[in-house]
Amino acid sequence: MQLAVVRRRWNIYLISHLREAKLTNILSLIKDSRRLLDNLVVIVGLIAFCGPWAFDRIMVPAQYECSFPIVRLYGDFCGVPLSGFRLIYWVGVGTFQSIIAFVRGIGDLSEVIRGMLICILIVILLVPFPYTLFLSLTRTTAFRTWLMIGVWGIAIILALLVGAANFPELYLAQWGTWLYLVVAVAAFILGVAGLGSDTEG
Numbered sequence: 001m002q003l004a005v006v007r008r009r010w011n012i013y014l015i016s017h018l019r020e021a022k023l024t025n026i027l028s029l030i031k032d033s034r035r036l037l038d039n040l041v042v043i044v045g046l047i048a049f050c051g052p053w054a055f056d057r058i059m060v061p062a063q064y065e066c067s068f069p070i071v072r073l074y075g076d077f078c079g080v081p082l083s084g085f086r087l088i089y090w091v092g093v094g095t096f097q098s099i100i101a102f103v104r105g106i107g108d109l110s111e112v113i114r115g116m117l118i119c120i121l122i123v124i125l126l127v128p129f130p131y132t133l134f135l136s137l138t139r140t141t142a143f144r145t146w147l148m149i150g151v152w153g154i155a156i157i158l159a160l161l162v163g164a165a166n167f168p169e170l171y172l173a174q175w176g177t178w179l180y181l182v183v184a185v186a187a188f189i190l191g192v193a194g195l196g197s198d199t200e201g
Contacts (some may be wrong), residue, residue: 034194038136041187042129044130048183051176053087054166055079060064071173084176091118122157128155140194150190
């Protein structure tokens with residue numbers, strides 16, 4: 001009976017130490033590969049912005065098919081996929097034009113506010129990439145890691161909102177949004193794991 005108890009305690013001790021050693025090895029690997037992983041996040045993130053994020057709605061009667069890459073949105077409307085970069089360009093130009101129109105007294109303030117809010121949203125989604133690249137080129141501190149976690153956490157929430165608000169059932173047709181979300185989650189996890197490695201701060 002006592003021998004069985006001793007064996008059980010030894011097994012528990014051995015398993016706990018193996019898990020601790022495995023976790024230490026993982027954290028060490030993340031620390032050693034941090035620059036490579038950060039650069040990979042930036043590269044895949046740019047690929048995500050090359051993919052479709054939204055649709056330019058066009059009228060196509062329901063009895064006609066929408067040819068690829070155009071997809072049926074609903075009723076008599078199909079959507080032409082817009083890449084993240086093209087969407088940024090459209091929003092930027094549209095917001096600038098609405099501001100000019102408002103200054104001339106022929107525009108609507110609500111359009112200006114709407115455009116500015118979308119621009120802020122886009123900026124927040126873009127900010128994590130130059131910051132992650134900055135971290136890959138500098139020494140990582142605990143404060144900088146926490147800041148990166150916060151930035152990517154906000155990006156995850158916004159990407160979820162964008163994906164959920166823009167025909168989520170067509171996730172394959174707007175893979176850019178969901179690839180960005182995968183990148184954001186991965187970067188967030190890397191940031192949390194980075195807190196377990198040696199940092200200056």
